[in-house]
Amino acid sequence: MKIEIKHHCRDFDSYRSARVKSLFNAENGCDWEKTVELPIEGKKWQIGLIVGPSGSGKTSIGSRLFSGVGIYDLYSGWEKDKPIIDCITPDGDFNTVTGMLSAVGLGDVPAWLRPFHVLSNGEKFRAGLARLASERPDRAVVDEFTSVIDRQIAKVGAAAFAKTWRRGKGQIVLLSCHYDIIEWLQPDWVYDTAEARFYDRDCLRQRPQLELQIYKVRGTVFPRLFKQHYYLDLPMPVAAEYFVGFINKEPVCHLAVTPLFTAKAYRSTRLVVLPEWQGIGVGTKFLAAVCEYHLQGNGRCGKKLPVFFHTSHPQLCGALRHSKKWIQTGALLYGESRKHATISYGKHFRAIQAFKYIGDNDNQDIRE
The missing domain is CATH 3.40.50.300 (P-loop containing nucleotide triphosphate hydrolases)
Known part of the structure; x- marks a missing residue:
């Protein structure tokens, strides 16, 4: 041409x-x-x-x-x-x-x-x-x-x-x-x-490889760096441990995990990926890494238990549904709007789906 x-x-x-x-x-x-x-x-x-x-x-x-x-x-x-x-x-x-x-x-x-x-x-x-x-x-x-x-x-x-x-x-x-x-x-x-x-x-040279390092942090990190990007207004989870993923020494994603021992499991919540890092799969890899860490017995009380995760985000639901590391345990329907597949939780009515991490037995390096 x-x-x-x-x-x-x-x-x-x-x-x-x-x-x-x-x-x-x-x-x-x-x-x-x-x-x-x-x-x-x-x-x-x-x-x-x-x-x-x-x-x-x-x-x-x-x-x-x-x-x-x-x-x-x-x-x-x-x-x-x-x-x-x-x-x-x-x-x-x-x-x-x-x-x-x-x-x-x-x-x-x-x-x-x-x-x-x-x-x-x-x-x-x-x-x-x-x-x-x-x-x-x-x-x-x-x-x-x-x-x-x-x-x-x-x-x-x-x-x-x-x-x-x-x-x-x-x-x-x-x-x-x-x-x-x-x-x-x-x-x-x-x-x-x-x-x-x-x-x-x-x-062309290959796309640069990004190394995601995960650290356990204090709960005060969430309100300082991530809360403004979290679209729900919920109380802090009870007895939770908090994890932040870093790339090139910069915090990019956050997740909290709380015991759910009555169901012989953990529950993960407050998954946030900062806007400038969205769209390249960082969030799903980070979520899986933290869940694998708990599945291997490294979480609170050292129990080797699966991790539940609930979300209403349609694309995240799709990604987890097509991953071999996750199984969908159902759509939770609570509250007055049950027939519309919504729940009332944290002053929000929203459609929500539940997943359980079953893993692939990869060891994850999460630092204290």
Whole structure:
């Protein structure tokens, strides 16, 4: 595929314009031309990346890649008087929308109930990706990919989006001025506008491996670091032990485990993954590791017992239901709204499902 770009604007003859031309020998400021060769025709691919510094032609190239396909704007078209959950494919399936929000890392449920314009930059970026993934066009081009968010959210968000996009069909080209997302995104091809160089996925380094270290902590850590991201208002669990997962010495996830010895088990609760780390599977791996720790007899009183976990999050329910490490023990239906599959617990009416961790006998390293 050959793309030729020719931009022309008025050739100004003001005093300052003339002086700039004389000082810097810049006679052609009104013309900008670029020719790009992208050998992508006839190849099977889903994700492409055009990367390079500002002003190097990324947007111009992207706008000419697909005939009749313009630049997709993640940030426009949102209604100010509706929460984002109502703005993403309004006629589509509810579970599909919530699944896309979680898949791109926006699993912070209270954020679903806010209008787009009040979200943080990181939340807006992920909401836009969720809408794009829900609409699933055959071809799309996204400009300024990850440009307005901090780099940690950008890298994890790129990995989460790539995983989500590859589950379906369609081709997408992302335009970005940041090179740090390449390893995380793992695109099928990359064109670097700074070097005028094209290379495919075989030339990329593997995605960085993340080491999750789990520590037992005091209960005071939860209200300081995680409570604002927990969507239920519940009392502190009785006789609980608290665990926090760290990546690169930064706290990223939290879980509390309390004895449930009358049922010959433990109960885990207050699973929280910080927003900037959602969407890449950290939460489910962390949950399984802590539950395995208790199953091996390392929990309170040293009992080798299974761990129960209750959740109403549809995507987390789906993940646990499809995992060999968990079995579903049922849907708990209590309270006045029993016929609607909801329970009243902690001043909330919500659908809830129960799971039991049965493990795979892997030893986990959790530090005191």
